[in-house]
Amino acid sequence: MFSLPNKVTIIEVGPRDGLQNEAKLVSTENKLEFIAALQQAGIEEMELTSFVSPKWVPQMADAKEIVSAVQKVGRQFVLTPNEKGITSALEAGARAVAVFVGVSDSFNKKNINKTTAESMETLKPLIIKMKQDGIFVRACISTAFHCPFEGAIKPEDTIALCRKFVDWGVDELSVADTIGMATPTESYALFKKLNDAFPRVLMTAHFHDTRKMAIANIFAALQAGVSRFDSSAGGLGGCPFAPGATGNVATEDVVNMLHLMDIETGIDLDRLCEAVSKIEPYVTDSINTGMYTLYKNRK
Template sequence: MFIPKEVEIVEVGPRDGLQNESLPISTDAKKTLIAQLAKAGFSRMETTSFVHPKWVPQMADSEEISSYCNDLGITSIALTPNLKALERAIAAKVPQVAVFIGASTKFNQKNINKTTSESLDECVPMFERAKKEGIFIRAYISMAFKCPFQGDVSLEEVKYVCDGFVELGADEIDVGDTNGKADPKLVYERFSRLRDLYPDTTFVGHFHDTENMALANVVAAMQAGITKFDSSVGGLGGCPYSPGATGNLSTEDLLNMVKRMGCQTEVDYAELIKITPFAKSLSSKL
């Protein structure tokens, strides 16, 4: 079994974990969560999204959260779904941004009413603008294994999006099991092929725990050479556009597993588990 010496865990709870909560979460509560996570050792976190408050009211404080992260000295990642959002992130001096496209055209049409090709076309000016500013770009490929609207997602569909992101110059590509329906065999095969096809590309694994296979999928991805993973404190979150999808992989479970396997991380497990009750208190779903 291949066990990496080091694993990077990117905490996505402050954004992916909280964005779909129906009850308002105060900016101060978000800052407290981020500060606690930074104290536990997370130096890179996905913290907010520059979407219009009309669509995601929970992320209406993105400028203030980004400023706070800069003051803390952590590397924050902000979701920027379009050029206007990117301009706001640039003005807020966000060091890393994220864009996303589903590998499944049916998912894209349901989610943003665009085809995969149209979505990639929209990314061109965004990448050009971010590159001009020297901003790190994380590119998400969502629904990279299964899709609630079409079922199986082929390697060719994932490769089509990956080709576009690589050509545009993504700094890392985050491959998502957005509805939590992947299994370890599929995960190993998909990441193995992607690493063969794009040996110079940094890939990240993003798993949801819908069918309690997220940890097994992490181990499978490790066997394919993946050493970077997203997770959410307390298992917060889920995809609002994916029927039946539950929360993200729990950061506590992931950290406990990789530490017991002998992998080094920058995160203190004892500090992390102190945060979990507060993180869960912010969710109406837990």
């Protein structure tokens, strides 16, 4: 019989990863209302925004205003691609920073115009300095399973990249199936190896739902010992630099599955769906995740 955790932590990525790909700009006021509703649902860890060039990701142009205005509940991340982004984030008051790099060179070059090795060389001194200053650092590992340009990624390549981050002192690894092509067997195998290799680092799984296998991949990762998962309310999201990357797995569907298995999350499912209803009028496509649809039909 497999073993499952008694409690799981959900890291909500909707305000950043969920909205970054939206063609229609969402106002700062509407974003803040969405974030507040998510907090009221019981979410304590959240990816709020990203400090990136508004030229490339105009949806995140109000990052400073978001960080300054959000009520500080739990651990809240901001995504930063480089030294300029990190400096801006810290000046805005962020105390938890996420950096990112792709295992795939091709993806990394499309994303930030650097090879993986070049990105790592740049990030090393920045991470070491942040840790010296007491900043929580999360390393987001993109294309950990498959790349839209290179195909399947060798598990040993993902593990080797994670090892460098661990050696530099990061607090958390968020390992992503960026284009949603992983299978449950791949999920279990990689996360089992990662948990065995890095038992003292927070290990988080991040799945996209391109082939409707994100929930199955989460269940496999649970069996491998993972108890932290990124998800996006309403299933919002995608990656503008990864062809074929559809939305993230929906937070409400993940929470529903976990609760049905008697795994605690600390999240109120009805309030979570209410938070989705706050953002739905402002996104391009209608939201039709399983639990949200049931919630709307009850109203």
